[in-house]
Amino acid sequence: MQAIARQGPIASVFVGLATRPGSFPSLVMTSTRHASHFKNTHRVAPCASTLVQCRKRAFSVQCQQYDQRQELDKNNHLLHSNPALNDSSPSKPYQNNNTDRSVTRSESTTSGQEPGPLDGFRILDLTRVLAGPYCTQLLGDLGAEVIKIENPKGGDDTRAWGPPFAKNLDPSDPAQESAYFLGINRNKKSVTVNLRSEEGRQLIHDLVRRVDVLVENYVPGKLDQMGLGYKELSALNPRLIYTSITGYGQTGPYRMKPGYDVMIEAEAGLMYITGEENGTPVKVGVAVTDLITGLYAHGAIMAAIIARSRTGRGQHIDCSLLDSQVVTLANIGSSYLIAGQEAKRWGTSHPSIVPYQVLPSKDSHIMIGAGNDGQFKILCNVLGLDYLCEDPDYKANQDRVRNRKALITILTERLQTKNNEEWLKALExxxxPFAPINNIAQTFAHPQVIARDMIQEIDHPKVGKIKLAGPAVKYSETNPSIRIPPPLLGQHTDEVLEHVLGYNEQRIQQLKEKKAV
Incomplete structure (x- = not known):
């Protein structure tokens, strides 16, 4: 074989794909000085120009992938091998935690699942109720090891929020597991710690040296008083990402006020715009402000991890229910800020599109959204009301908005002549756009929900098999997963103290005797 070459350090380039499934494609480069390294993985076509074009295209793709791999290696180098921040440096109080993370990786291995994108990261969870636990559950689903710190006397408040409770395998056991707690605390290890004790606080200090992220939802200043604030803990671990989730944030006149989902819904405008047009304000059916705050905090943590890969330093994240709800007003908020337009309640209707709302059928309700004139024409045809498309009062959307009440009356009268199933088939x-109004049972029985594996089962040590809503996002690689069930109170205390902190049996027993754990 005659190589097609040019003068220079690399005389000829050939690209061969590695044969091991899932491996990074190998890049084989042959230079005039290292010709012995060349490995021909394919027969070379006799046409030199064709060969050059094929190799160029392949080499371009491989170079892009190689550059991405190099960038990944550079970030990993910053994360784990930066000499200025090396954990073994005697000038740094933060201790090396890379070996500790074998505990996290083993979870994926023993469960037979591929590691998630956050495999190898460790989260210290000092949160309770919903916003914080939802945030840390998301991180746990992505593969992080989440250590949930709980009060030895009762633990997370939501453990007692019921009914409903899961049915115990042992009917004589009076302690019950609430469905609420089980729904937002999977992929976590429960460690009981008495934060009022000096030994308990020292235990937290020891854990902080070995974690990447801390998440807390105490009133601002409370943890500072206990020696667990950002300033003190970041001195122990400069790479710590310290995330505070509060009602109103770390600054401002309301900073010391406790925050609750429904109160923020009321105070931040959401309740004012939710409900029927002439009805009273109502809250959303789930604690949506808590949930979106957990999502914002989760996203902020992910971004801070990326920032740390560049700077080598952690930071303090200040996330509040109020801020999260205000920004989630979205177009309603911008309509006021930009145009001075105050919002109102519309029920399920749209302020600028008609018909776009829930309408009653003979036996139920159906959501219909005719977002433009063409869709309105289709709707009229399905309903047998073609004349409306030519009526000047309804022909264009702006006319329909102006004559909203009259049009909705006509559509309602027609829809109530048949049951839901008939209309759903006719619209298919x-x-x-259209949709039935499903209850929760119908939602979880939905064929698409089932096809997307949104209901997953896991064995719980106390109640047996439980079903949980699966992770919402699918990855082509490193898929999120449910690896461990929601924990019993203090279930992993001994495990974490021994394997993460390296405490011996005597030390652990002393902490128990002092009621520190």
Whole structure:
């Protein structure tokens, strides 16, 4: 074989794909000085120009992938091998935690699942109720090891929030596991710690030296008083990402006020715009402000991890229910800020599109959204009301908005002549948005929910098999997963103290005797 070459350090380049499934494609480069390294993985076509073009295209793709791999290696180098921040440096109080993370990786290995994108990261969870636990559950689903710190006397408040409770395998056991707690605390290890004791606080200090992220939802200043604030803990671990979730934030006149989902819904405008047009304000059916705050905190933590890969330093994240709810007003908020337009309650209707709302059928309700004039024409055809498309009062959307009440009356009268199932079949495939109003049982029985593996089972040590809503996002690699069930109170205390902190049996027993754990 005659190589097609040019002068220079690399005389000829050939690219061969590695044969091991899932491996990074190998890049084989042959230089005039190292010709013995060349490995031909394919027969070379006799046409030199064709060979050059094929190799160029392949080499371009491989170079892009190689650059991405190099960038990944550079970030990993910053994370684990930066000499200025090396954990073994005697000038740094933060201790090396890389070996400790074998505990995290083993969870994926023993469960037979591939590691998630946050495999190898450790989260210290000092939160309770919903916003914080939801945030840390998301991180746990992504593969992080989450150590949930709980009060030895009762633990997370939501453990007692019921009914409903899961049915115990042992009917004589009076302690019950609430469905609320089980729904937001999977992929976590429960460690009981008495934060009022000096030994308990020292235990937290020891853990902080070995974690990447701390998440807490105490009133601002409370943890500072206990020696567990950002200033003190970041001195122990400069790479610590310290995340505070509060009602109103770390600054401002309301900073010391406790925050609750429904109160923030009321105070931050959401309740004012939710409900029927002439009805009273109502809250959303789930604690949506808590949930979106947990999502914002989770996203902020992910971004801080990326920032740390560049700077080598952690930071303090200040996330509040109020801020999260205000920004989630989205277009309603911008309509006021930009145009001075105050919002109102519309029920399920749309302020600028008609018809776009829930309408009653003979036996139930159906959500219909004719977002443009073409879709309205289709709807009229399905309903047998074609004349409306030519009526000047309804032909264009702006006319329909102006004559909203009259049009909705006509549509309602027609829809109430048939049951829901008949209308759903008639609308199917016609190019108009519509949906049934499903209850929760119907939602979890939905064929698409089942096809997307959104209901997952896991064995719980006390109640047996439980079903949980699976992770919402799918990855082509490093898929999120449910690896361990929601923990019993203090279930992992001994494990974490021994394997993460290296405490011996005598030390652990002393902490128990002092009621520190």
């Amino acid at each position: 495939g016609r190019g108009i």
